[in-house]
Amino acid sequence: VRLVGTHLDGEIVASCRQRHYHPRLRRALPPGVLAYDVGEVGLAFRGAEVVVSGVNSFGVRWLGQTIGPHLRPGQAIIAVTKGLEAGPGGELRILPDVLAEELPAGIRDRVGLAAIGGPCIAGELAARRPSCVLYGSRDRYLAERLAALFRTGYYHAGTTGDLLSLEVSVALKNAYALSVGMAAGLLGRAGGPDEAGAGMHNLAAACFAQACTEMAALLRAVGGDPAYACGLPGVGDLYVTCQGGRSWRLGRLLGLGRSCDEARSALAGETLEAAACVQVMGQVLPVLEACGAIGPADLPLMRALVGVVVHGHPVELPLERFAHAPEPGG
Amino acid sequence: VRLVGTHLDGEIVASCRQRHYHPRLRRALPPGVLAYDVGEVGLAFRGAEVVVSGVNSFGVRWLGQTIGPHLRPGQAIIAVTKGLEAGPGGELRILPDVLAEELPAGIRDRVGLAAIGGPCIAGELAARRPSCVLYGSRDRYLAERLAALFRTGYYHAGTTGDLLSLEVSVALKNAYALSVGMAAGLLGRAGGPDEAGAGMHNLAAACFAQACTEMAALLRAVGGDPAYACGLPGVGDLYVTCQGGRSWRLGRLLGLGRSCDEARSALAGETLEAAACVQVMGQVLPVLEACGAIGPADLPLMRALVGVVVHGHPVELPLERFAHAPEPGG
Numbered sequence: 001v002r003l004v005g006t007h008l009d010g011e012i013v014a015s016c017r018q019r020h021y022h023p024r025l026r027r028a029l030p031p032g033v034l035a036y037d038v039g040e041v042g043l044a045f046r047g048a049e050v051v052v053s054g055v056n057s058f059g060v061r062w063l064g065q066t067i068g069p070h071l072r073p074g075q076a077i078i079a080v081t082k083g084l085e086a087g088p089g090g091e092l093r094i095l096p097d098v099l100a101e102e103l104p105a106g107i108r109d110r111v112g113l114a115a116i117g118g119p120c121i122a123g124e125l126a127a128r129r130p131s132c133v134l135y136g137s138r139d140r141y142l143a144e145r146l147a148a149l150f151r152t153g154y155y156h157a158g159t160t161g162d163l164l165s166l167e168v169s170v171a172l173k174n175a176y177a178l179s180v181g182m183a184a185g186l187l188g189r190a191g192g193p194d195e196a197g198a199g200m201h202n203l204a205a206a207c208f209a210q211a212c213t214e215m216a217a218l219l220r221a222v223g224g225d226p227a228y229a230c231g232l233p234g235v236g237d238l239y240v241t242c243q244g245g246r247s248w249r250l251g252r253l254l255g256l257g258r259s260c261d262e263a264r265s266a267l268a269g270e271t272l273e274a275a276a277c278v279q280v281m282g283q284v285l286p287v288l289e290a291c292g293a294i295g296p297a298d299l300p301l302m303r304a305l306v307g308v309v310v311h312g313h314p315v316e317l318p319l320e321r322f323a324h325a326p327e328p329g330g
Numbered sequence: 331v332r333l334v335g336t337h338l339d340g341e342i343v344a345s346c347r348q349r350h351y352h353p354r355l356r357r358a359l360p361p362g363v364l365a366y367d368v369g370e371v372g373l374a375f376r377g378a379e380v381v382v383s384g385v386n387s388f389g390v391r392w393l394g395q396t397i398g399p400h401l402r403p404g405q406a407i408i409a410v411t412k413g414l415e416a417g418p419g420g421e422l423r424i425l426p427d428v429l430a431e432e433l434p435a436g437i438r439d440r441v442g443l444a445a446i447g448g449p450c451i452a453g454e455l456a457a458r459r460p461s462c463v464l465y466g467s468r469d470r471y472l473a474e475r476l477a478a479l480f481r482t483g484y485y486h487a488g489t490t491g492d493l494l495s496l497e498v499s500v501a502l503k504n505a506y507a508l509s510v511g512m513a514a515g516l517l518g519r520a521g522g523p524d525e526a527g528a529g530m531h532n533l534a535a536a537c538f539a540q541a542c543t544e545m546a547a548l549l550r551a552v553g554g555d556p557a558y559a560c561g562l563p564g565v566g567d568l569y570v571t572c573q574g575g576r577s578w579r580l581g582r583l584l585g586l587g588r589s590c591d592e593a594r595s596a597l598a599g600e601t602l603e604a605a606a607c608v609q610v611m612g613q614v615l616p617v618l619e620a621c622g623a624i625g626p627a628d629l630p631l632m633r634a635l636v637g638v639v640v641h642g643h644p645v646e647l648p649l650e651r652f653a654h655a656p657e658p659g660g
Contacts, residue, residue: 026526118653119535127528132536132653156536160655196356198457201573205449206462206486209566212542216560227656230546230560236539239569243531323448323462325490326557 002044003035006055013037025126042070050076050146053099056271057083060095064102071103076112076142078135083273084171084280090287092222092280094167112142115163117170117233119240125155132156134232136166158232165224169233172218175277176211177241178251178308179301180204182315185255203319204242210301210322211238217327218302221293247274254308255315278302278309331363332374336385343367355456372400380406380476383429386601387413390425394432401433406442406472408465413603414501414610420617422552422610424497442472445493447500447563449570455485462486464562466496488562495554499563502548505607506541507571508581508638509631510534512645515585533649534572540631540652541568547657548632551623577604584638585645608632608639 005013015023016035022028029035036044045051045067055063060081071077077099085093096113103111118133125131131154137143140161147157160166183204193199215234216226228234242248250272253263264272281302288294300321307313335343345353346365352358359365366374375381375397385393390411401407407429415423426443433441448463455461461484467473470491477487490496513534523529545559545568558564572578580602583593594602611632618624630651637643 119532119539121528121532123526124528124530124532127524127526129528129530129532130536130649131532132539132649134653134655136655156649156653158653158655162655194457196453196457198451198454198459200454200459201570202449202451202454202459202461204573205566205570206460206562208569209449209462209560209562209564212560212565216557225656227546230539230542230565231656232536232539232653234539235542235560235565236535239538240531240535243534319460319462319486323464323486323488323562325464325466325488325492326555326561 001030001033002048003033004038004041004044005035006038006059010037022126025123027123027126038066041067045070045072045075048075050078050149052078052080054080057081057085057095057273057276058271060099061102064099068103068107071107071111073107073110076114076146078114078116078146080116082117082170082174084168084277084284086280086283090283092168092284094164094171096163096167112139112146113137114139114142114146115167115170116157117166117237119232119236121240121245128152128154130154130156132158132232132236134158134160134166136160136163138163162225162228164222165219165228166233168219168222168224169215169228169231170237171273171277172215172281173211173234173238173241174247174274175281175302175305176207176215177238177245177247178254178274178278178305179207179211179317180238180242181248181251181253182255182317183207184248185252185257186315188252188256203317206319206322207301207317208238208242213326214299214301217294217298221288246270246272250274257315259312260309275309278305282306282310331360332378333363333365334368334371334374335365336368336389340367352456355453357453357456368396371397375400375402375405378405380408380479382408382410384410387411387415387425387603387606388601390429391432394429398433398437401437401441403437403440406444406476408444408446408476410446412447412500412504414498414607414614416610416613420613422498422614424494424501426493426497442469442476443467444469444472444476445497445500446487447496447567449562449566451570451575458482458484460484460486462488462562462566464488464490464496466490466493468493492555492558494552495549495558496563498549498552498554499545499558499561500567501603501607502545502611503541503564503568503571504577504604505611505632505635506537506545507568507575507577508584508604508608508635509537509541509647510568510572511578511581511583512585512647513537514578515582515587516645518582518586533647536649536652537631537647538568538572543656544629544631547624547628551618576600576602580604587645589642590639605639608635612636612640 013035020029079096114137120131135143135147143159147159151157183200187200215229220226300318343365350359409426444467450461465473465477473489477489481487513530517530546556549556630648
């Protein structure tokens with residue numbers, strides 16, 4: 001195993017090299033794990049069977065340009081970045097496709113492309129805690145081969161050929177985790193639990209349920225499988241993020257009344273994939289609506305998130321819209 | 331509003347009467363709320379438009395027998411009890427139907443029957459925190475009428491005519507909340523978070539996702555709408571229960587290695603609807619399997635819960651079975 005840091009990871013790489021200790025994971029590296037600077041990527045990739053990309057969503061194009069010249073035919077790339085992009089016409093694009101676009105034409109079709117979704121906090125995986133995930137690739141054989149390569153007694157990996165549904169689910173859950181965090185922020189703003197101990201779990205749960213309903217609707221609208229909302233990459237990943245993850249914490253700050261900029265400053269150093277995903281959805285929703293894939297009143301929670309994150313509206317959740325039975329056939 | 335206590339609620343009724351204070355909700359009662367002993371039920375019901383039943387699932391038949399003689403044609407009964415029953419042939423029965431069965435034949439068809447589902451911790455509702463719920467009745471008009479009666483600016487009530495799916499969802503979420511609690515118990519058993527802070531949120535989230543997947547499958551198997559697993563009565567209610575509710579706490583004790591009896595003792599005074607629901611499912615699953623509604627390998631999490639709760643097996647979750655893509659069309 002060889003770790004390659006970006007230009008932002010100098011300290012981490014230095015610690016891995018000098019002390020064999022990963023400061024973010026707060027854990028000693030197993031013997032045999034080597035660390036490289038991005039300038040040494042060619043050296044690091046030499047003979048590698050699989051390349052795992054863990055850059056954030058803003059770095060995906062850079063990554064493709066950076067690693068492209070060093071890839072060899074037959075290598076596989078696993079993208080664990082969670083995010084989405086809006087194409088020039090407002091169409092939704094998944095990040096493995098964005099990454100592939102940046103690879104040199106001569107190599108693009110000669111490497112395998114896969115992704116991983118599901119609830120998997122890195123620190124818990126490093127601690128060898130039990131985790132269940134899903135490996136996805138349009139090449140189902142590749143997904144199976146990679147899952148078999150990484151599967152252990154504590155790391156349970158299933159596979160799917162539905163890369164679109166996998167990627168849309170894991171990106172959307174970040175956006176929707178904002179709303180569950182907002183409930184915690186609104187509680188804080190209301191002065192916290194009252195004298196009888198009443199919090200705002202009902203509100204958080206209503207947002208959580210609406211998030212699942214809307215994830216299913218969005219999956220359907222973009223041609224994916226709505227059942228993913230109910231599985232590991234949807235509700236599972238949403239649940240784990242709501243246990244204090246970055247997106248949940250950003251939502252909490254917004255619920256407390258901070259502006260998006262203030263919240264960003266307070267979380268300095270953290271990648272805010274949730275806000276990025278909401279911004280993308282702000283571009284994508286009008287296009288989905290124009291082509292009739294969603295109605296003008298659909299997705300009230302996502303529209304509220306776009307209002308807060310893109311337009312700076314105060315946090316006001318349209319709760320009366322969340323109290324509904326599932327759509328027939330939904 | 332008139333509260334009627336059962337024979338187990340003597341202290342609560344006394345407090346409500348003497349101090350106008352509800353000791354469980356830890357809150358003063360609004361003026362005009364009166365409290366009655368069960369022996370005064372006829373007096374309490376006089377002129378009442380709606381009767382709300384909040385007994386636990388073990389008390390539903392008793393309740394029907396007790397209130398039956400005092401009901402008047404045109405009254406509506408709302409059952410907020412969450413549970414299920416196995417009929418003599420192992421068929422699944424929802425509690426509003428069990429309650430109706432105990433009513434005198436002359437009144438049974440002349441009262442309305444409805445239920446409420448969705449994430450609604452009573453103490454938060456009493457604090458007028460925002461909550462979203464679903465009113466269900468086979469008589470859709472009744473559901474609408476009742477929701478309109480109770481709806482407020484903080485209590486958002488939608489309606490459904492699909493009483494079966496509503497009731498199955500809210501009962502199953504208690505059973506499945508056990509599994510999410512078990513993850514917390516297993517963490518405690520492993521000595522808690524390790525030196526780097528790694529917990530077992532990945533495991534809890536994998537159980538949560540598998541719970542949603544299995545709720546959808548069970549809804550389909552009993553002729554309900556699988557979409558309810560993704561809505562307020564399914565995933566929403568499951569989420570709120572996992573914030574430290576009774577079923578979650580029972581699961582945590584089981585995960586810590588306590589036997590079911592020990593866990594029951596530790597939670598003395600709490601109604602263990604989760605264990606009751608798992609016991610019912612232990613009777614229902616073989617029947618669903620015999621008629622081909624589920625396969626012998628389906629529902630691995632519920633089967634594991636039956637093993638622990640009914641057969642006293644140690645907590646061992648078949649995680650390799652949880653790492654899968656959604657079933658096509660699931």
